[in-house]
Amino acid sequence: MQARRIPKILSFESIMWLFMRISGLAMYVFALTGLTIALIMGARTQMDMGTLLRWTFFPIGTHVTSSDILVLEQWINPFWTIMQYLTIVFATMHGTNGLRMVLEDYMDAGWGVHVLRGLLLIIWLFMLLVAFNLIQTTGAV
Amino acid sequence: MPLKRNVSYWEGLKYKGGGPMWAWILHRLSGLGILLFVGLHVLASFLTAQFGSDAGITINIIYESWAFQIIVYFSILFHAVNGLRVILLDFWPALLEYEREAVWAEWFVIVPVFGLATYIIITKAFGG
Numbered sequence: 001m002q003a004r005r006i007p008k009i010l011s012f013e014s015i016m017w018l019f020m021r022i023s024g025l026a027m028y029v030f031a032l033t034g035l036t037i038a039l040i041m042g043a044r045t046q047m048d049m050g051t052l053l054r055w056t057f058f059p060i061g062t063h064v065t066s067s068d069i070l071v072l073e074q075w076i077n078p079f080w081t082i083m084q085y086l087t088i089v090f091a092t093m094h095g096t097n098g099l100r101m102v103l104e105d106y107m108d109a110g111w112g113v114h115v116l117r118g119l120l121l122i123i124w125l126f127m128l129l130v131a132f133n134l135i136q137t138t139g140a141v
Numbered sequence: 142m143p144l145k146r147n148v149s150y151w152e153g154l155k156y157k158g159g160g161p162m163w164a165w166i167l168h169r170l171s172g173l174g175i176l177l178f179v180g181l182h183v184l185a186s187f188l189t190a191q192f193g194s195d196a197g198i199t200i201n202i203i204y205e206s207w208a209f210q211i212i213v214y215f216s217i218l219f220h221a222v223n224g225l226r227v228i229l230l231d232f233w234p235a236l237l238e239y240e241r242e243a244v245w246a247e248w249f250v251i252v253p254v255f256g257l258a259t260y261i262i263i264t265k266a267f268g269g
């Protein structure tokens with residue numbers, strides 16, 4: 001399965017290897033929590049696939065409008081805000097690091113790798129900025 | 142550690158890795174697919190919020206079409222279930238002996254869950 005060599009000692013690559021697995025498990029926790037609580041709060045009959053995925057991965061006010069939870073205010077609270085921050089940080093970091101692993105599999109070691117890592121870091125920070133902004137503006141409803 | 146191939150991509154396709162090999166390919170594709178999906182989504186919401194562009198609407202029309210939903214759903218479901226298998230077998234390497242069986246077990250979970258949702262999506266899309 002693994003083409004990359006993962007050194008035993010702590011290195012960037014071994015930390016990221018561990019991170020991919022921990023963030024994978026964390027996303028299970030976030031997704032199942034989001035889905036379960038959405039169902040408890042009454043999102044049952046209007047759940048199309050999009051709504052289901054929004055509730056499981058990024059439940060913010062402007063994002064889950066097509067489920068039949070009538071009082072959306074009830075879940076705009078610190079619990080969900082923290083969930084949203086954790087989900088978005090883990091998911092985007094998992095995804096951009098995954099892209100890094102794939103691309104570096106096809107690259108020669110050298111300065112190109114550093115350029116790539118710099119670019120991906122910028123893309124990741126940009127995604128975080130946009131998402132944080134969304135969370136903040138919806139949280140204020 | 143770059144890959145040094147002495148074979149062409151075409152030769153590579155004939156490699157008989159079986160279930161786990163296909164699972165690895167699908168894991169890669171689905172991971173990249175989800176990232177592309179999430180990335181475009183973030184970009185569109187940024188353009189809409191900051192510049193009032195129509196990109197968000199355009200992209201939502203695509204994202205909400207039934208065909209797209211089926212693909213996204215498969216990608217996420219497969220990536221999540223296969224990812225769990227990778228995590229479990231990496232943390233308990235003794236289980237690696239049963240990797241092929243584990244990949245079969247994955248499909249036993251994925252096929253019914255995916256099939257049910259796809260059935261609902263399609264019947265809804267066509268006048269259900």
Ligand code: HEM
Pocket residue numbers: 001002020021023024025027028091092094095096097098099101102168169171172173175176179220221222224225227228
């Ligand atoms: C429940 C959710 C998820 C789980 C359990 C999971 C699990 C994993 C694991 C264990 C790996 C490492 C595979 C390896 O090192 O060989 C991985 C790779 C990857 N994941 Fe995820 N993941 C999840 C969600 C996501 C999401 C939401 C994205 C996109 C934003 C994503 C994108 C990727 C990419 C691009 C890779 C690299 C693929 C490769 O190296 O072949 N994953 N995932």
